[in-house]
Structure formats: C-alpha cells, structure tokens
Amino acid sequence: MPTKTINVDYLARVEGEGALDIEITGDAVTSAQLRIFEPPRFFEAFLRGRGYAETPDIVARICGICPIAYQMSVVHAIEDAFGTKVDGQLRALRRLIYCGEWIESHALHVVMLHAPDFLGLPDAIRMARDHGDLVRSALALKKAGNDIMRLLGGREIHPVNVKPGGFHRVPSRAELQTLVERLENARNIATDLVRWVATFPFPDLERDYEFVALRHENEYPLNEGRLVSSCDIDIDIADYESEFEERHVPHSTALHSLLKRRGAYLVGPLARYALNFDRLPSTVQALAEEVGLDRICRNPFKSIVVRAIEILFACEEALRIITAYEPPAEAAVPLVPRAGTGFGCTEAPRGICWHRYEFAEDGTIARARIVPPTSQNQPSIEADLAVVAGSLLDQPDEVIRARCEQTIRNYDPCISCSTHFLKLTVHRS
C-alpha cells in the first residue's frame, strides 16, 4: 500500500516541545502518538537532599506558566507531612494568588493560543487586526491576573512570597483594595469573552472521558479537596497511587499516567467543571446556561468556553476574597520538621498537580514524586487524536494537520511542565 506522510516540524502555540506521529493504514488510524522529547531536567532527582524550606522556589521552575500550582502542591505536602494546617486568611490568600495564575494562564491560552484556531489565523497579533479591541481587552484581563501575582507574589513568573506555612509577607487591606477596580473590569471582560468564544464553530465530537478532579465540600476546587472521578473514584489525595500509575513509554520524556483499572482519564477545565458545576457561583452558572454550555461538556473543542467560564469564576472569587480580607496576625504558621511522608494535590490551570515527598527528620527531602497535569492527559490527547484523524481520512492532509494541532491545543498542554517540541508526522499506508 502506498505510504503518505504529513509533517509539522514544530507544533506552535503550546508551551514546550513535542511531536506527533499518526499512522494511517487503509481506512483506519492505527497509531497516534504524542511524542514529547522535551529534554528532561530531573527535578525529582535533584530535590533529594534539599531542605523543605527551599522547595517552593525550586519546584516553581518546573513551569514558568503555572509556578503557583507547583508551589501550592509542595507547601500543602510539607504541611501534611509536618502535621500543620494553614487556615483562615492565609488559606484565603493562597486561593487568591491561585486565582491570579488561573486568570493569567487561561487568558493567555484562550485568546493568544487557542482562539486563533477557530478563526483560521496564525496568532493573536494577526487577530488584533480584525479584533483589535477584543485582543486589547483580553490583554487587560491577562494583566489583571498578573497584577494579583505581582502584588501577592512579588512578580508574575516564579513569585517569591509563598513559603511553607503561609507567606513571607502578607498584604494590607489597602494594598489588596488597589486590585478591586481592575478585577471588576476583568470580570466584565471575562463575561464578554465567554459570550464571544461560545459563538465559535465547534467540530462535532463527544468523547466518553473519565473526568478526574478535586472536589471540595463547598468550594470550586483550587487548593484542596478529595480526588473524585465521573466513574467511581472518591479518594483521599494520599491514596492516588492506589488508583493511578505512571508508565514510561519510549516516545516520551514525560511519563504517562493511567487509571490502573481503566486507562486514560481527563484532568483540567472540562473535568473540574463537570464534577463541580454546583460549586460555581450562581452568576457564573447562569452565564454558562445563557451561552448554551451543558453542565457536563464532553466536546474537547469546547474546553475554550469552559476556560473562559473559569476565568470569570476566578475574577469573582478573587473579588470575594479581597472583600472579606482581614490581615492575619502572622504571615505564616510555624512548622516543626519531622520524618514522614506528605501529599499535595492542587488544581493547576491544566488539571491536578499531584506531589508526594518523603522527608528525613530535619526536613530534608529523601524522595520526591511529582505528577504534572499534562502527563496525565497525554493518553487522552492521543485517544482524541486517533478519533479526530479517523473522522477526517477523506480530507486533504492540510485539514487533518490543522485539526490535529487544534486537538492538542484543546488541552493547553504544558509540555515544559510535563518534562517540551511538537513535530507532527502522519504516515499513511
């Protein structure tokens, strides 16, 4: 049979470096592999022997896009191991800085990386020619997220203020108040953004995902909750390893995470939203209904709408926290190191970021294990690609290529984080 190959040398508008190989034999997709060959950086290895207090600064460097996710998961794991609970306003400030990261990261992806796909454009700069006001307001939205990061964290990328037990310095009420007007404006922009992205032409695709996300007794999840799935999982984060496993596959420097009993699963906005719709503020629920987004959305292309919904949630949540804020007496609760194992699992913009650390008596790390969101989604991305490519076999290679790239971008994959370079090869025989 003749062999046909389609190449994309570098998948654009994703964070990091990877490649894609699709093999088509006759009228079937026989293989779809997302190859990640981002050079490994060995965080879990060099964390051994480091002190607990330096970990928030170190793990932030796993990902420039979602450093707060890594910082939050590690501080929770440390506090878990040392038997300390951080509550009250310190806990609220942690949610606030996480809201900043969600707004910044989601706005970057929705407008600058993903929306161009739906308009057939190469980037947001080109988009600005026809949609100038929209791109400018989206940049203002993104900046509002970064303003939270900058005020509370010291800077947007690799913030310096998070520490085990709380913060190095907590803001005054007046300092937080300076964010209010910008966040109120951001809330309006986010509302318009939801309405705009909901009008995009979405390919008709429903996938039977097993959604996995945190679920908290009364909050839309950011920092804490039980680990639940749309099937039958409802476990403490410490029991993650009883249900999930990582496999090392030859085509990726990111480990693949799978459900031991059922294989691929999905984390991120679609999963969080499906499992926690009832935890969203009524105003956000109402907007989802207004734009026709079902309470459970199984179309991966519509993840852009869910991300926009989550930006609105994060703006509202940030405003709620700021309104209720009273500066705590201490910037951090004291910690006493002890030998033991601690777990942290928080909702990065792209999905759960699970950490486990074993500490020696003096708080030095003996072993570390970090499971980032993108490595968990990798098997689902590959399954999506097989379905998407399979539905387009009669189409020209250009169409298959564009749709496959868009399919990968549905996930906002953070390949730097999963360990990064995307090259698309389609083999037809």
Added chain:
Amino acid sequence: MDRDRRPRLAVWKFASCDGCQLSLLDCEDELLTLAGAVEIANFPEASSAVLEGPYDLSLVEGSITTAHDAERILKVRQQSRHLVTIGACATSGGIQALRNFADVNDFVAAVYASPHYISTLATSTPISAHVTVDYELHGCPINKEQLIELISAFLAGRKPAIAAHSVCIECKQRGTVCVMVQGQPCLGPVTHAGCGAICPAYRRGCYGCYGPMETPNMAALGREWRTLGASPRDIRRALQTFNAAAEPFRKESEAHAD
C-alpha cells in the same frame, strides 16, 4: 508600513521552563506596539506562522542538555545577526545544571523506569559554551522591562542600559531596610541586579536567581553567612540553585564542605 523593512525577531527554546519567553507575552501593554516595530518571524510558542531565517535578533531561552540541542544551537547562531541569551538556563545552565555536580545516570534512574529510553548529556551548559553570544540578560526569570529595553536597544543599535551592580543597590533605591542587618542571610551582596530587589521587600533574603554580579566578593559573603549562623550545608544549598554552575557560585559552594 513596509513590512519587509522591519527587523526580524526570533525566539528559541532549549531546556527550560518557558518562563523567560513568557515574559515577552507578559508585556501586555507593549506587545502590540512591539509587534508593529518588529516582524515576529519565529516564535512558535505564540504563533504558528514561522518564517525562514536569517533573523536580525534571536532571543535564546534554555540550556544545552542533549546532543541534538548542541547541534541545533549552531544552526540558530548561523541564522542570527545578533544572538542574545535570556535567563539563568541560557546564561548559566539553569537549575538542571545540578546534574553537573552529580552522576547524571543516577538522576535518570531516579525519575524514569526505563532509563535506556532517555538520551541526555552529563552536563547542562550555557549557550555561551557553544556559540558566540552578543549579550546576556540574567534572571530566573528575566525582568520584562529589561527585556523591552534590550530589544529597543538592539533595534536602535545601541548598548542596553542594564545595570551590572548588585541587588544591594536596588534595595537602597527601593528604600528597603537591609535584611542581613536584621540577621537574615541574603545573597543580595553578590547577586546581579535586575529583579528590583523583590525578596528583601517581601521580608526574605535574596536567593540569587539573577546569578553572580561582576566580580562578587564570594568569600566575604560566605564568612558573613557563617557569622549569621548558616551551616556549610545551608551555604552550599543557597548557592546551588538556578545559577549553580555560574563560576563564582559554583566555586564558593564547593568551598563549604561539611
């Protein structure tokens, strides 16, 4: 505007966290103006429209950790009139250069079940160890205002106005009371300025993410830290982070054995 006459900008990634190139996208107020002044010819993280070289200015993020990347940087240099490295990974090897202090095979085995699938070099090295670099912008991450200044300077054909002094000067400019005087170990006296002295303003010591300043007095800093009660291990750990392989930090860290 005649598009063909705009300078061509390229952004390249090697082993890194993406944070430094994200700094460019974080210039929310300047991005559209910048995109008018230069032709963004190769910036895959932001655009799927990639134009062939040569490029007038290449910004390079990340360190060299694989044989493939050691080849790739040579091609980037060939296509670039000016090549500027951005961030601690590109200028000093980054945190992944901690492998330079250990056996990389132990690192691979600690992370991967099937080490034979992994192809990596024993060291993480800065871009300048492989090709000629026209300018280095320090920081983990870089400061976006400095990045805009750097791009503007290269467009205008002048030297970037970027200070080479220590973080201490920035603390004075900011009016921050010295944390070291209050008993807190700080790397500010030996660390390259650029961040705006954020950490002391947040009541913690500088942790050296901008790497060594020019001619730092490392021995004096080591002595001061010991006086403040830091153990040799504390000093080693503090210097072996994001710029661990930068010569002054590497040398001083290795001078503090248990």
